[in-house]
Amino acid sequence: MEVYQEAAKLFPWLYPLFIAVVGACVGSFLNVCIYRIPQNESVISPPSHCGCGKPIAWHDNIPVLSWLLLRGRARCCGRPFSFRYPAIELLTALLFLACWLLFPAGKAVAGAVLCAIVICALFIDLDHMIIPDVFTVWGAATGVLLSLLLPSLHGQSHDFFAVASLRSGRDALLGLCVGSAVVLWIALWAEAILKKEAMGFGDVKFLGALGTFVGWKGALFGMFGGAMLGCAWFVAAMLWQKATGRASPVAPPAETPEGQPAELGFGVHVPFGPMLGVAALIYFFGAHRWVDAYFAELSGLF
Template structure:
């Protein structure tokens, strides 16, 4: 069986990446449903997808990516526009799935694809509602630990007996959950004392723990500080754009007062931090893990 698959890959090296990309686009379509319905407490299974006018969307008008372009961004039934964000999320999911396939062994690639799905959903829900539902935080942490036990390659344990490697990988995941969530919780508590107001939502605490289950404690530490750096860079750029043009930045995140009222971007308002945590975790997973892990290994030797 493996020889047959390798032969297919040699004859048509584009076949498996194409299949993975199409699978990612289809899953991205489902993620759009999750992003829209889960914050409303609605089922992601029923009813079928329907237009804002109430008409059920036919299967041929619900083909990932393609249907949006064929319909020119408008519903067939009533002509009302629907956001480009839908095909963008499908394309993003497809691209991340292909990246996982190309960069990692199968087990780690599968776990990475699950991580990408969690990050995409959490990113857009936090952007839209400034919340991260427990299904992606507590549920994400549980899934991350389970995948770590079953797929030891997620945490780099590939040269041991499977059971031993799974246990070591599971320990790495649990450490990632507790160190990640504890670290951001202490940062939030100190910031609250200094600023005399809530500085970070508890959803971010649980979310970093969930990310830590996939990227380990090193990735969780990188996620916190990397997310803070990304947030500062974004804030400086978006705030500067707002001051220079008098308009919100095209990549602006929503902002609200401590009382929950919409507000212009500025100091003292709340903005979602989850997108920055998720982006930093993906940077670690796809690219920075070798450098970061080597840094912590050197630090451990010095101590």
């Protein structure tokens, strides 16, 4: 511990830099998950390879840096690599760094896992309009387990670890139940009113999984905050489309109730998982101060 403290004093940038590098490396792995998991492919084998089939050498697979040095093209065949690859690596690095700088060690580790789950689910939902069970069902199980092992995730502290662990696990299960129930009932009511499916069951499971990390208050904020973000995104894209006569370059993907690609408009399906995930991260990284205070004031009225 003394060595750690001395190193932190002499080189205050060392540990944050290390965390950012780890985050970028994890982001590189998340790119693999985003591409392969929807296709039911292994994320381990085969190793990273170009679209032409040739394996990518380790020195051409350094997060962010390799994309810049190669100017976004494969060394073997010159194929362009999407800018999204280094963007996800950089995003993961920044979120991991934010966890390190803002939270104690236990909550930072759990927060990094939450960020990884949200990033994968977000981009898979945008690409395929699905959220695989590995990020919902198993994401919820991971959230409950981390809550038991790292009680600081839910702000629990006690002289006896077992007491803090049980309280944290309780908060995680409450977040799971409230998050899933809210989305499920809204989906059922909307389906009854509109006479058609209004929300995928993947969103129900996903908000429940997020609730295990952010608790029931964060789950409620994720639902209604996500709805507000989604409305703002949808309206902005529609206004752009009306003003320019062409689709917005950042418009959400849309499909018909039958699953066919469609132009953005009323009556089509758009992914809701990204909005839920972003809202949950907003709560986790700062909005909890105001949301928790609001619920505390509200409970004081009864």
